[in-house]
Amino acid sequence: MGANKLLNFLRKYMMLIATVIVVIIFYFITGGKTLIPMNIDSLISQNAYVFVLGTGMLLCILTGGNIDLSVGSVVCLAGGVGAIIMDKHLPWQLAVVAMLVMGLLVGIWHGIWIAYVKVPPFIATLVGMLAFRGLANIIMGGYAYGIDNKEFLNIFGGGDSCYVPDFLAKVGPEMVIAGNSLNKTCFIFAILIAAGYAVFTFVKRVRLIQKGYKVDSLVSVIIKTILVVAVVIWFGYKLACYKGIPTGFIWIALILGIFAYITTKTTLGRNLYAVGGNEKATRLSGIDTRKVMFSAYTLMGVLSGFAGILNIARLQGSTPTYGVGYEMDAIAACFIGGASAYGGTGSIGGVIIGAALMGIINQGMSIADTPVNYQKVVKGIVLIVAVLFDVIMQMRRKGAKKKATSVEAAKEGGAKA
Secondary structure, three states: OHHHHHHHHHHHHHHHHHHHHHHHHHHHHOOOHHHOHHHHHHHHHHOHHHHHHHHHHHHHHHOOOOOOOOHHHHHHHHHHHHHHHHHOOOOHHHHHHHHHHHHHHHHHHHHHHHHHOOOOHHHHHHHHHHHHHHHHHHHHOOOOEEOOOHHHHHHHOOOOOOEOOOOOOOOOOOOEEOOEEOOHHHHHHHHHHHHHHHHHHHHHHHHHHHOOOOOOOHHHHHHHHHHHHHHHHHHHHHHHOOOOOEHHHHHHHHHHHHHHHHHHHOHHHHHHHHHHHOHHHHHHOOOOHHHHHHHHHHHHHHHHHHHHHHHHHHHOEEOOOOOOOHHHHHHHHHHHOOOOOOOOOOOHHHHHHHHHHHHHHHHHHHHOOOOHHHHHHHHHHHHHHHHHHHHHHHHHHHHHHHHHHHHHHHHHHHHHO
16 A cells, blocks of 8 residues: 555656756756746746647647647747738737637648548648648748837737736835845735635635545645745745746746646546547547547647747747747657656646746756757656656556456455355
C-alpha cells in the first residue's frame, strides 16, 4: 500500500517537484538572475504562446495522443494577416477578428479531414504545417510588417504601457523596492487570489465529505494549500516589484480559466477524455466521436489564431519566419505537464506546469549563455524523461489492473468450487 501511495504521489506531483528543482538549479547557475522581477515578467511575455497553444494541443492529445503539427505555421499565417491589415491603417479590431477567423477556418479544415475523412492527424496537420507556412510567405511576399498601433500593443502585451494600471498607487505611503515603486494593485490582487484559492479548497473538501466522497487527508490538503498560496503571493510580489500585471498575463489566465472549465465541467470535456480512454466504447455508448474530434481541432485552430495575436503584439510585427518550432514547444508542454501519449489523461494545470518548466529552462539557459544547440539537447532530454515516466506509469497501471482481475477470477473460481 505504501508503494502505491508513493507512485500516486509521484504521478501527481513529479513535474511540480521537477520545476522547483530546475528553478533552484538555475538560481545558483545564474547567480539569482532568473528570479529578479524583470526576468519573471519576461518569462510570461516570452512564453505566452506556449500556454495558449499548449491548451489547444491538450484537447488534441486527449482524443488519443493526437497532435497538431501546423500550429506554428498557423500562428505565422494569422499574425501575417493581422499585421498587413494594421499596416494599411485599418482598425486593429478588424485585424483581431481576421486573425481569429483565420484560425477558425484552419481548425475547421483540419477537423473535416481528420474527423470525417479519417485522414490520420499526423498527416493532415503535417500537410497544414507545410501549406500554411507557404501561404503565409505568399501573403506577406517574403517581407516583414511592423506594428505601431499603440492601443493594440498595450492591450495584447507588446507596448511599454502593456500593464494593468496601479489603481491603489495613491493609497497609503509609497513603497520603493530595488528602485521601483511597489505596484499595490498587483500585490493586493495576488493576496486576494491566494485567499480565494484557500477558501475554495477547504469549502470543496467539506462538500465532498458531506456527499460521501473519499478525500485527501487534512494534513496533505493544508500542506498543498500553504505551498500554492505562498507561490501565488511570491509571484504577485515579484511582478509588483517591476511594473505590475502584464496585460498578456490577463489573456493567458483567461484562456486557461475558460478551458479548465471546458475540460472539467462540460459535456465536451468529458467526451474528450472518454474518446481518449476508449474511442470504440465511447462510440458504442452513443457519443458522436467525430464531433468530439472535430471540436478539438477547431478549438486548436482558434487558439492558434489567438496565439498569433499575442505573438505579433509582443514582437511588434510579423515576418514569414515567425512560429517556427512553436508546435514542438506546445507538445512538449503538454507531455511534460503529465498528458498521456496514449490519450485520455491530462489537465490544464499540467499544461501550466509544463509550459512554465519549458520557459524556465529556455530563459535559464539563455541567461547562462548556453549555446542554442545544447539548449535543444536539454529540452529533448526533459521531454523523453517525461514521456518515459508516463509509459512506466501506464505499464504499472495495466499490471495492477491485470493482477486485480486475476485475483477476482480466482475468488470466483473458489466460490464456485
